[in-house]
Amino acid sequence: MEPSEPLEKFKEVWEKRHDYARDWKKRTGGEVVAYFCTYVPEEILYAANILPVRILGSHEPPGLATPHMFDMWCPFSRDCLSQGLAGKYDDYLDGVMIAQSCLHPRHAFGAWELHVPTPWKYFLVMPNAVRSPRAKKFLAGELLEFKKAVEELGVKPISDADLDRGIEIMNENRRLMKQVYEFRKQDNPPITGAEAMTMVWASQLMDKREHNELVKQLLQELPKRKVDRETGVRLMIVGSENDDRPFMEMVESIGGTFVIEDHCTGARYFWDEVIPGEDRIQAIANRYCDRVPCPSKDWGPTGLDHKRFPHVLKLAKEFGAEGVILTQQKFCDPHELDIPSLRRYFESNDIPCYFLEFEVTVPVGQFRIRVEAFLEQIRAKELFV
Amino acid sequence: MTETKYETKRLDCWGKAKELRTKYYKDYVECRERGGLRWEGGAWSFDALPEALEGEIRPLTEEPYGATCGAVPAIQRKYQEAAEGKWGCAKDLCAYMRSYWGSIILDEFAFGGKWPESDFIFQNHICCSHAKWLQVAGEIEGGNIPYFCFDVGAGPFYKIGERQIDYVTEQLYDGIEFLEKTTGRKIDDEKLARKVENTYRSACYWSKACELNQAIPAPLDEKSMYSLYVFGVLEKSNDDYADFYEKELYPEVKDRVANKIAAVGDETCRILGDSQPPWGFLRVLRYMEKYGVVSIGSLYTFSLVGWWRIDEEGNLKPYKTLEEQGITIKNREQALRLLSEGELKGKLMWAPFYGARIKNDLVKKIAKQWKCDAAMVHLNRGCEGTAQHQMELKLALGNMGFPVMTYEGNMADDREFDEARTMRLIDLFVTETMGLKRLKE
Numbered sequence: 172m173e174p175s176e177p178l179e180k181f182k183e184v185w186e187k188r189h190d191y192a193r194d195w196k197k198r199t200g201g202e203v204v205a206y207f208c209t210y211v212p213e214e215i216l217y218a219a220n221i222l223p224v225r226i227l228g229s230h231e232p233p234g235l236a237t238p239h240m241f242d243m244w245c246p247f248s249r250d251c252l253s254q255g256l257a258g259k260y261d262d263y264l265d266g267v268m269i270a271q272s273c274l275h276p277r278h279a280f281g282a283w284e285l286h287v288p289t290p291w292k293y294f295l296v297m298p299n300a301v302r303s304p305r306a307k308k309f310l311a312g313e314l315l316e317f318k319k320a321v322e323e324l325g326v327k328p329i330s331d332a333d334l335d336r337g338i339e340i341m342n343e344n345r346r347l348m349k350q351v352y353e354f355r356k357q358d359n360p361p362i363t364g365a366e367a368m369t370m371v372w373a374s375q376l377m378d379k380r381e382h383n384e385l386v387k388q389l390l391q392e393l394p395k396r397k398v399d400r401e402t403g404v405r406l407m408i409v410g411s412e413n414d415d416r417p418f419m420e421m422v423e424s425i426g427g428t429f430v431i432e433d434h435c436t437g438a439r440y441f442w443d444e445v446i447p448g449e450d451r452i453q454a455i456a457n458r459y460c461d462r463v464p465c466p467s468k469d470w471g472p473t474g475l476d477h478k479r480f481p482h483v484l485k486l487a488k489e490f491g492a493e494g495v496i497l498t499q500q501k502f503c504d505p506h507e508l509d510i511p512s513l514r515r516y517f518e519s520n521d522i523p524c525y526f527l528e529f530e531v532t533v534p535v536g537q538f539r540i541r542v543e544a545f546l547e548q549i550r551a552k553e554l555f556v
Numbered sequence: 557m558t559e560t561k562y563e564t565k566r567l568d569c570w571g572k573a574k575e576l577r578t579k580y581y582k583d584y585v586e587c588r589e590r591g592g593l594r595w596e597g598g599a600w601s602f603d604a605l606p607e608a609l610e611g612e613i614r615p616l617t618e619e620p621y622g623a624t625c626g627a628v629p630a631i632q633r634k635y636q637e638a639a640e641g642k643w644g645c646a647k648d649l650c651a652y653m654r655s656y657w658g659s660i661i662l663d664e665f666a667f668g669g670k671w672p673e674s675d676f677i678f679q680n681h682i683c684c685s686h687a688k689w690l691q692v693a694g695e696i697e698g699g700n701i702p703y704f705c706f707d708v709g710a711g712p713f714y715k716i717g718e719r720q721i722d723y724v725t726e727q728l729y730d731g732i733e734f735l736e737k738t739t740g741r742k743i744d745d746e747k748l749a750r751k752v753e754n755t756y757r758s759a760c761y762w763s764k765a766c767e768l769n770q771a772i773p774a775p776l777d778e779k780s781m782y783s784l785y786v787f788g789v790l791e792k793s794n795d796d797y798a799d800f801y802e803k804e805l806y807p808e809v810k811d812r813v814a815n816k817i818a819a820v821g822d823e824t825c826r827i828l829g830d831s832q833p834p835w836g837f838l839r840v841l842r843y844m845e846k847y848g849v850v851s852i853g854s855l856y857t858f859s860l861v862g863w864w865r866i867d868e869e870g871n872l873k874p875y876k877t878l879e880e881q882g883i884t885i886k887n888r889e890q891a892l893r894l895l896s897e898g899e900l901k902g903k904l905m906w907a908p909f910y911g912a913r914i915k916n917d918l919v920k921k922i923a924k925q926w927k928c929d930a931a932m933v934h935l936n937r938g939c940e941g942t943a944q945h946q947m948e949l950k951l952a953l954g955n956m957g958f959p960v961m962t963y964e965g966n967m968a969d970d971r972e973f974d975e976a977r978t979m980r981l982i983d984l985f986v987t988e989t990m991g992l993k994r995l996k997e
């Protein structure tokens with residue numbers, strides 16, 4: 172693919188996330204708050220001019236976490252904790268927080284609170300029953316408390332105008348990234364899955380105002396970007412947290428292209444906007460309850476259905492996915508709980524699936540052979556059409 | 557007969573407990589013949605609500621069922637292999653849940669006969685698996701079972717105020733609407749008031765019995781406590797169970813304390829546990845008794861069912877019954893609010909869901925108040941909910957100068973438990989670390 176300056180910058184931020192945050196702090200004098208789960212309402216942090224950065228994997232064995240989390244906890248969470256314990260955030264972080272997520276990052280957060288010297292810590296009680304009619308009001312109450320805590324951290328009150336700004340920064344970022352994703356629907360997408368997801372990872376790590384400018388630049392480039400690769404089999408990737416660029420690149424080097432995904436490090440993170448309302452806090456609460464849910468929150472309160480399933484199927488169809496790779500971080504209960512049903516759901520809609528279990532480091536060689544077999548299976552199907 | 561340091565005898569209420577438990581599963585299977593309804597849900601579900609419907613209603617709670625399967629490794633393995641092989645789930649998911657699903661897949665009830673399908677699901681959710689457990693079970697059963705699930709993840713006990721109570725109470729109203737619509741039966745408000753009072757009695761009298769275990773010698777050992785707390789996770793609002801806790805178990809334990817009747821006659825060392833034990837290998841707990849070691853309980857054993865409060869001195873105390881609080885329930889609103897309040901403020905077993913610091917603080921209080929000498933922590937690969945922050949707990953107790961042994965296993969998957977290794981670890985821990993000697997047989 173033709174080199175692209177914004178895409179290179181996204182990769183650089185993802186690779187050198189700590190350098191970026193340190194530099195941002197130096198340039199702006201603002202506070203930086205790290206967070207564990209995408210249910211954290213970044214709008215309120217942006218309203219206070221605080222930089223939210225997501226704690227993502229380092230893809231190094233999480234040895235430092237072992238005395239705090241034995242190995243039945245998901246490797247991603249242990250990796251996140253391990254980086255904190257290694258002191259990678261020590262010199263720039265002003266705070267750390269989590270929104271009530273699945274238990275694995277909560278476990279990592281619990282250990283972080285005790286052992287990683289971070290001045291400000293916050294546990295946001297995000298409702299589990301996001302689909303309950305009672306959740307939005309409850310979350311709005313939690314967000315008001317959270318706003319107060321952020322005001323104390325930022326040492327100034329957050330006005331409605333600040334909240335409007337925070338909402339617009341986030342919404343603009345969501346709109347822009349969605350425009351980039353439109354290009355992935357093309358027969359020969361001018362952006363690979365690895366590149367598109369790196370853009371999303373960067374948005375979780377950098378100031379979204381700067382990110383927005385880069386995405387705008389990318390949107391100018393993409394229509395004329397030279398595509399010198401075969402698209403091959405159009406794939407969707409679905410599952411737990413995934414920022415495994417070497418895996419994505421490997422698949423895209425052997426005859427496949429990821430045209431869409433459902434990950435909290437991908438489309439699921441930015442797909443839904445805040446619908447502005449007079450009550451800003453309620454509007455934010457509504458967004459986090461209505462967004463495409465993480466499997467840990469995708470249930471009831473009445474009925475056995477999953478809200479996420481029709482959404483991912485719609486994505487698969489809109490983006491023309493011919494097959495789905497279902498991935499799951501080892502020990503990731505929420506995805507483990509959904510995967511058997513989701514596999515049946517896709518297959519009943521004539522979309523073949525292949526399952527891979529991820530660790531902090533993945534056996535790329537073995538996975539290559541397995542994915543090649545899956546791609547062949549899909550191509551073989553075409554022979555008999 | 558060998559003479560022991562303290563008098564010891566079997567609990568007088570043991571037979572009654574066995575009888576009540578047998579009746580529970582029998583009633584669930586047979587109630588339809590009497591025009592009754594069956595529901596399935598979690599051990600922490602608000603059973604007072606369906607139990608307040610008109611007519612006979614019988615529950616099957618999922619975790620105790622999974623534990624029952626776990627106690628018989630051959631059954632557990634058969635069910636779990638069905639869940640993994642036929643449904644395709646991961647083998648590191650909750651061990652109870654896999655047994656439960658496998659039981660449905662094989663159409664087998666662990667107590668005999670075919671799987672007794674329910675009329676509706678009435679679930680609660682705090683751990684990642686709860687809501688999804690019966691969402692999947694419902695799907696395996698054909699997708700036609702009406703489903704309702706509450707969220708009780710409203711914050712840690714010390715932050716519970718009106719807003720959090722509102723959140724859960726509003727869901728209870730939704731639950732009532734679901735129940736009446738699904739069953740065609742009405743909630744009887746007098747029955748509801750009694751069921752809420754029963755919930756308080758079960759939760760508070762279990763805590764009072766646990767509090768008595770601070771005595772030396774301990775009147776109860778943890779292995780027996782597992783068999784006694786079970787009513788609080790089967791149907792805490794049940795009249796017979798509340799009566800059992802208040803009128804049989806509590807007075808008997810009180811009497812044992814007054815008369816220094818020990819659970820372990822040669823009590824010389826008191827240990828603290830954590831999380832569920834490996835149910836198929838409870839003999840591990842009996843094995844320790846050969847060294848005079850008594851396991852006096854754990855945050856899990858005390859507060860899975862029991863409700864607690866922290867008094868002015870910072871000590872753990874049993875939560876007060878409605879009678880002790882001078883409250884008589886007058887209407888539905890009051891009943892539902894009291895139910896939410898008791899669970900949210902009193903169930904300290906939910907505290908670890910909000911952080912390691914909270915769990916550490918509570919367990920350190922138990923270690924001191926129950927006069928423990930050491931801890932043995934079962935690193936339970938079968939339940940992520942109760943296994944939270946176990947390594948932090950080890951570090952925190954260690955910092956108190958407290959000897960801690962950990963052993964890895966699984967509450968209900970024998971494929972992840974190494975019995976011989978665990979016995980050897982216990983031998984080494986009690987002899988080398990604790991300096992104990994094996995008592996004469």
